[in-house]
Amino acid sequence: xxxxxxxxxxxxxxxxxxxxxxxxxxxxxxxxxxxxxxxxxxxxxxxxxxxxxxxxxxxxxxxxxxxxxxxxxxxxxxxxxxxxxxxxxxxxxxxxxxxxxxxxxxxxxxxxxxxxxxxxxxxxxxxxxxxxxxxxxxxxxxxxxxxxxxxxxxxxxxxxxxxxxxxxxxxxxxxxxxxxxxxxxxxxxxxxxxxxxxxxxxxxxxxxxxxxxxxxxxxxxxxxxxxxxxxxxxxxxxxxxxxxxxxxxxxxxxxxxxxxxxxxxxxxxxxxxxxxxxxxxxxxxxxxxxxxxxxxxxxxxxxxxxxxxxxxxxxxxxxxxxxxxxxxxxxxxxxxxxxxxxxxxxxxxxxxxxxxxxxxxxxxxxxxxxxxxxxxxxxxxxxxxxxxxxxxxxxxxxxxxxxxxxxxxxxxxxxxxxxxxxxxxxxxxxxxxxxxxxxxxxxxxxxxxxxxxxxxxxxxxxxxxxxxxxxxxxxxxxxxxxxxxxxxxxxxxxxxxxxxxxxxxxx
Amino acid sequence: xxxxxxxxxxxxxxxxxxxxxxxxxxxxxxxxxxxxxxxxxxxxxxxxxxxxxxxxxxxxxxxxxxxxxxxxxxxxxxxxxxxxxxxxxxxxxxxxxxxxxxxxxxxxxxxxxxxxxxxxxxxxxxxxxxxxxxxxxxxxxxxxxxxxxxxxxxxxxxxxxxxxxxxxxxxxxxxxxxxxxxxxxxxxxxxxxxxxxxxxxxxxxxxxxxxxxxxxxxxxxxxxxxxxxxxxxxxxxxxxxxxxxxxxxxxxxxxxxxxxxxxxxxxxxxxxxxxxxxxxxxxxxxxxxxxxxxxxxxxxxxxxx
Numbered sequence: 001x002x003x004x005x006x007x008x009x010x011x012x013x014x015x016x017x018x019x020x021x022x023x024x025x026x027x028x029x030x031x032x033x034x035x036x037x038x039x040x041x042x043x044x045x046x047x048x049x050x051x052x053x054x055x056x057x058x059x060x061x062x063x064x065x066x067x068x069x070x071x072x073x074x075x076x077x078x079x080x081x082x083x084x085x086x087x088x089x090x091x092x093x094x095x096x097x098x099x100x101x102x103x104x105x106x107x108x109x110x111x112x113x114x115x116x117x118x119x120x121x122x123x124x125x126x127x128x129x130x131x132x133x134x135x136x137x138x139x140x141x142x143x144x145x146x147x148x149x150x151x152x153x154x155x156x157x158x159x160x161x162x163x164x165x166x167x168x169x170x171x172x173x174x175x176x177x178x179x180x181x182x183x184x185x186x187x188x189x190x191x192x193x194x195x196x197x198x199x200x201x202x203x204x205x206x207x208x209x210x211x212x213x214x215x216x217x218x219x220x221x222x223x224x225x226x227x228x229x230x231x232x233x234x235x236x237x238x239x240x241x242x243x244x245x246x247x248x249x250x251x252x253x254x255x256x257x258x259x260x261x262x263x264x265x266x267x268x269x270x271x272x273x274x275x276x277x278x279x280x281x282x283x284x285x286x287x288x289x290x291x292x293x294x295x296x297x298x299x300x301x302x303x304x305x306x307x308x309x310x311x312x313x314x315x316x317x318x319x320x321x322x323x324x325x326x327x328x329x330x331x332x333x334x335x336x337x338x339x340x341x342x343x344x345x346x347x348x349x350x351x352x353x354x355x356x357x358x359x360x361x362x363x364x365x366x367x368x369x370x371x372x373x374x375x376x377x378x379x380x381x382x383x384x385x386x387x388x389x390x391x392x393x394x395x396x397x398x399x400x401x402x403x404x405x406x407x408x409x410x411x412x413x414x415x416x417x418x419x420x421x422x423x424x425x426x427x428x429x430x431x432x433x434x435x436x437x438x439x440x441x442x443x444x445x446x447x448x449x450x451x452x453x454x455x456x457x458x459x460x461x462x463x464x465x466x467x468x469x470x471x472x473x474x475x476x477x478x479x480x481x482x483x484x485x486x487x488x489x490x491x492x493x494x495x496x497x498x499x500x501x502x503x504x505x506x507x
Numbered sequence: 508x509x510x511x512x513x514x515x516x517x518x519x520x521x522x523x524x525x526x527x528x529x530x531x532x533x534x535x536x537x538x539x540x541x542x543x544x545x546x547x548x549x550x551x552x553x554x555x556x557x558x559x560x561x562x563x564x565x566x567x568x569x570x571x572x573x574x575x576x577x578x579x580x581x582x583x584x585x586x587x588x589x590x591x592x593x594x595x596x597x598x599x600x601x602x603x604x605x606x607x608x609x610x611x612x613x614x615x616x617x618x619x620x621x622x623x624x625x626x627x628x629x630x631x632x633x634x635x636x637x638x639x640x641x642x643x644x645x646x647x648x649x650x651x652x653x654x655x656x657x658x659x660x661x662x663x664x665x666x667x668x669x670x671x672x673x674x675x676x677x678x679x680x681x682x683x684x685x686x687x688x689x690x691x692x693x694x695x696x697x698x699x700x701x702x703x704x705x706x707x708x709x710x711x712x713x714x715x716x717x718x719x720x721x722x723x724x725x726x727x728x729x730x731x732x733x734x735x736x737x738x739x740x741x742x743x744x745x746x747x748x749x750x751x752x753x754x755x756x757x758x759x760x761x762x763x764x765x766x767x768x769x770x771x772x773x774x775x776x777x778x779x780x781x782x783x784x785x786x787x788x789x790x791x792x793x794x795x796x797x798x799x800x801x802x803x804x805x806x807x808x809x810x811x812x
Contacts, residue, residue, distance in 0.1 A: 080777060084555040101777040105556045198657060201648060208755055215756050268647035272667060272755050287649065452778075454771045455580060458763075461756045469757070487579045 034356045035065040036363060038091040038344075039079055040406050046070025047403040053380055054407050058372075062363050070406050083107055088347040090360055091143075091409060096340040097453070100446050103141060109346040110139035114361055120369040121145075121410075133444075133504040136339035143364065144343040144411055153414040153433045154334045156294040159221050159322075163315040165192035165289045173319055177225050177256065180290075180322040184265040187289040195286075202265030204282055205292035208274030215461050218270055218292045219257065220332035224438065225324030226253040229333030231460050234441040234497055241441065241497045241507060243490060244333075245460050251477045252325070254467040261468060271465060284310035295428035304424070318431045331435035338443030338504065344409055368410040376407035377417055385420075392420050444500040448492035456488040549784035555777075571784035580768065588764040591677060591745040596738045598678045603689030604731070608719055610690065611697040623694070626687025634748045641680055641753070642667070670761040673754075677762065681749065696730040697723060732804050740797045743789040765789060 040046070046068060049055055058066050069089070071078055076098060082088055088107060102108055112129060115121060122128075125145030134140055146152075166173065166183065169190055174180040184202025186192070192200055205218025216223070216230035223230050226249045233244030244250055260266060267288060273279060276297040282288045283298075284306070295318070297303060307314070323329045335341075350357040366372035378385040378392060379401035385394045398421070418429045447453045463480050466472035472480075484490040501507035544559070549571055551562040565571060575581060606626060613619040629637070644651050645666035653663040666672045700723065708718050747766040754762045765785060773782040801812065 076777070080555060084558065098777060102555070105554045107556055199654070268663065268665060268668070269649070271757055272642075272646070274755075282649070285649070450574065452578070452772055454768075455578065458580070458759060458771075462759045465756050 032355075033063060033065050034359045035067060036091070036356075036360055037067045037069065037089040038409055039075070039082075039089040039093060040068060040070045040409075041075035041093050041095075042070050042406065043072055044070075045072055046406050052403075053383070054376060054401060054404060057375055057380060058363070058367075058407070061372075062359070062366060064359055064363055066363065068406050068409075086349075088349055090347050090350060090356075091344055091364075092347065093342070093344050095342050096443060097447075099141070099340055099345075102345075103136065107348055108141050109348045109350055110141060111143065111346065112140040114357075115140070118361055118365040118368070120365045120372070124369040133336075133338055133506060135504075141339070141345050142341055142343040143345065143409075144337070144341065146337055147411075147413060151413045151415050153418065153429070154437055155332060155435075156296045156429070156432050157220070157292060158295070158318045158331055158432045158435055159320075160291055160293050160298070160316050161319050162187075162192070162289040163317045164313060168192055168194070173317075174322060175320070177222075177322045177324055181260055181263070181265070184260070184290055185263050188263075188265040192289055193286045199287060201267040201282075201288050202263075203260075203290050204267040204270055204273070204279060204288040206273050206276070206279060207271040209461075215271075216464065218273070221292060221321035221330070222257055222260075223250070223253045224330030224332060225322050225328055226250070226256070227324070227326060227328035227330065227438070228253060229438055229440050231464065232442050232457065233333050233438075234445055235438065236441060236501070236507060239507065241494065241501055243484070243494065244440070245464065246481045246484060246490070249326075251474065254464065254477070255474055257468045258470050258474065262470065280306075283307070283314075283316075286311060286314070295425055295432055299428055300422055300425055318428060320435065329436060330438045331432075332437055333440040334437035335442050336439050336444075338441065338500075340443045340446065364410055367407070373410070373412065376409075377404055377412050378420065379404060394420060441497065441501060441506070444504060444506070445493055445497045446500065448489060448496055451489045451492060456484070456490070456493070459484065459488055546783065546787055548779055549787045551780060553779045553783075565780065571780045572788065574781055575785050575788065580763065583760065584763060584765050584768050587762060588743060588745045588766075591674060591750075591762070591764060592742045594674065594678050595681050595746065596735075596742070598682050599685055599689055600731070600734065600738070602682045602686040604693055606686055607690040607693035607697060608723060610694060611723070612715065612719070623687065623690070627691065628687070629684045630688035632684065634752045637680060637684055637749075638752045641676065645676065667753075668755065668757040670758055673758040673761055677746075677749065677753065680753070681746065692734065693727060693730060696727040700726040732807070736797060736800050736804060739800050740793050742796055743793050 047055075047070075049067075055066060055068070058064070075093075076095070079089070079092060079098075083102070094102065099108075115129060124147075128134065128140070128145045131146070134142065134146075161173065161183070163173075165187060169186050169192055171183055171186060172179070174183045186202075187200055188202040189198075191198065203218075207216060207218040209215045220230055223244075228244045228247055228249045229235070231245065234241060235244055267273075267282070269278075276293075279288075279291060279293060280298070280303065283291075298316070299307070307316075321329045321331045346360065350360060367376045374381070374385075374392065378394060379398065381387075383395070384398050384401050385392050387393075415429075415433075419426055422429065463472065467474055467477070467480075498507060547559055548562075550565055550568050551559070552565050553559065554562045567573075578584075610619055610623055613622070642650065645653070647653050647663050647665050647668065650666070652666075656663050664672070666676055704722050704726070705718060708722050713721065744766060745764045747764070747770070750762055750764055751767055751770065754767070769782045769785050772778050
């Protein structure tokens with residue numbers, strides 16, 4: 001490690017000498033070209049700036065030197081390191097857990113005074129300044145507004161079932177929890193793929209601790225059938241806010257899942273699966289016929305051609321979540337945007353350099369709506385897309401800008417984007433978008449001082465799995481809830497949630 | 508007078524040695540001792556913008572240590588860390604040592620060389636790849652063993668998801684990956700044993716087993732003890748990479764260790780002070796362990812220093 005450091009220092013010195021020669025040229029220009037740095041967190045790697053026509057177009061149009069740094073691993077540590085050494089990136093992507101700490105330390109720039117000067121921004125989000133739900137201590141920090149329902153897509157996920165297996169076994173598409181269970185058992189025991197080997201499972205999905213997903217993700221529609229969400233779900237009912245896992249309905253969902261798992265129809269690896277690759281592998285091997293999955297990782301290119309090649313006979317269809325004993329049917333929770341969210345913030349250091357700040361604001365205002373938004377979504381007009389009868393139609397070169405997500409700093413108009421970029425998925429996009437989802441208010445719950453949210457999450461996570469697998473008797477559910485209050489301070493979280501929601505005018 | 512000259516000569520001799528050591532001392536000062544001022548973070552309410560020195564002191568100074576010890580998982584984390592660590596040391600040393608002895612007794616040279624190469628190769632694999640292999644073998648739905656069990660109509664075994672078997676999986680994947688590598692140092696020690704000892708033993712009619720027991724093992728005792736002391740220095744690190752990649756919510760109770768917890772706390776909540784306090788606590792424990800084991804070893808005249 002130390003040796004690596006030494007080598008790095010040497011390299012940095014050499015690099016410094018090489019670049020030192022190039023530097024004066026840039027300074028000689030009359031109008032200073034500001035370098036604007038944006039840190040983006042993504043598991044997919046970014047585009048080489050030399051082969052990035054969107055970047056070139058932005059730099060030329062706005063007279064800036066933009067640098068989008070896509071960080072694939074350890075994003076938080078790298079961002080923190082830059083911030084603590086005084087080099088905070090001008091624009092940074094944050095997760096909600098980081099926000100409060102950085103806000104308290106004065107790293108983030110309050111935006112409410114600057115936004116009114118941004119014409120395009122105000123056109124896209126006319127109500128943003130009047131929305132109390134987005135304010136934290138009276139300030140607005142995130143650049144993300146809320147698109148109206150005509151453009152918003154709440155989620156991509158849904159249940160999927162193999163229609164050809166249903167037909168083969170003479171089963172109907174399941175609509176209730178009981179039918180859901182029966183289909184899963186039939187898939188697991190009646191050899192739906194007809195290969196004579198007992199190698200299929202009834203239900204699968206991502207149950208493990210995946211990045212950007214809570215555990216239990218796969219179980220969303222089952223919890224939804226009982227009107228609750230998976231972990232970390234905060235709901236409002238009868239004017240009161242409560243933590244989902246403490247509710248009676250959560251307990252009933254656990255009992256149902258326990259009995260379901262006991263039938264042996266569920267893939268035993270379900271709680272281990274934490275990548276989409278693992279699910280796709282099971283799909284390609286004909287091991288699963290019913291699963292929770294997102295269309296973006298399943299029927300979008302290149303997965304659509306892979307699916308057709310690997311399992312040409314399979315007919316996957318999306319289905320609505322099963323209806324539970326009280327008539328509830330929700331596909332998942334939907335985290336209502338609040339002042340805590342995953343989004344983009346500006347560095348407070350920019351306030352010391354008004355000229356540069358202006359450039360940053362100009363850049364953001366350019367890509368938030370209209371011409372600039374088209375550029376960062378679909379690439380260069382005339383090369384990657386054209387207007388045909390007033391509609392954007394992509395050319396066969398659109399593949400060159402498949403990395404355009406890294407430039408969508410101000411988000412995109414989801415529905416329009418999906419229909420232009422993935423017209424062949426239109427039906428699946430629409431289906432998932434229309435599914436009912438439970439409003440959840442996690443984005444309003446800050447962590448009480450001296451409490452560790454990680455510990456609370458782990459306890460809920462771990463005990464939920466134990467209840468589900470019958471390793472802890474469900475009669476101890478009330479003990480579980482008591483421990484949440486006594487040991488993990490759930491009461492403090494509840495107080496904070498109630499206060500924040502009241503301030504936001506939601507309670 | 509003679510004494511003084513003697514002392515002076517030694518001194519100038521030492522100055523040469525000291526000069527030789529200067530680059531090394533500078534290196535450690537710059538990269539090991541200077542960064543240690545960061546330990547201050549454990550006693551401060553660290554704020555990123557203010558930096559280490561300007562952040563306010565924690566009140567009371569042991570605030571973050573208290574937070575760790577009052578954490579509901581503290582006991583479990585400590586137990587898991589120590590149990591997994593000691594388990595790994597025991598299994599790993601046993602298998603490394605056995606492998607080294609078996610290899611040294613092998614007289615067919617090409618076989619010895621190839622076995623040695625094959626057994627130490629896994630050391631260079633990353634845990635992600637090892638996890639792939641483990642998953643392919645032990646997964647309950649598609650792993651080799653369980654597929655065989657299922658087709659034979661027998662109940663499957665949840666290797667990866669039950670508290671009971673998960674630790675064994677940790678030990679044995681560690682042995683598979685590291686035993687060959689660990690054997691190298693013992694092999695070197697065995698190679699250094701005077702062949703005359705073996706010849707004498709053979710003349711006296713000692714069996715192969717007796718030669719191993721009476722000659723090989725006592726001769727490499729210093730190496731074994733030094734290795735043990737070095738390993739005890741890392742007893743509070745039960746292997747973050749391995750566990751972080753292998754564990755899942757079903758086996759937290761038996762596998763969540765201090766490092767994985769600190770990683771989650773540090774990453775999700777940016778609680779640097781707590782993470783540093785725990786790191787410092789770990790180092791203090793390790794230092795105490797190394798010092799005391801060395802003291803015990805000194806009684807057998809095999810100490811590290």
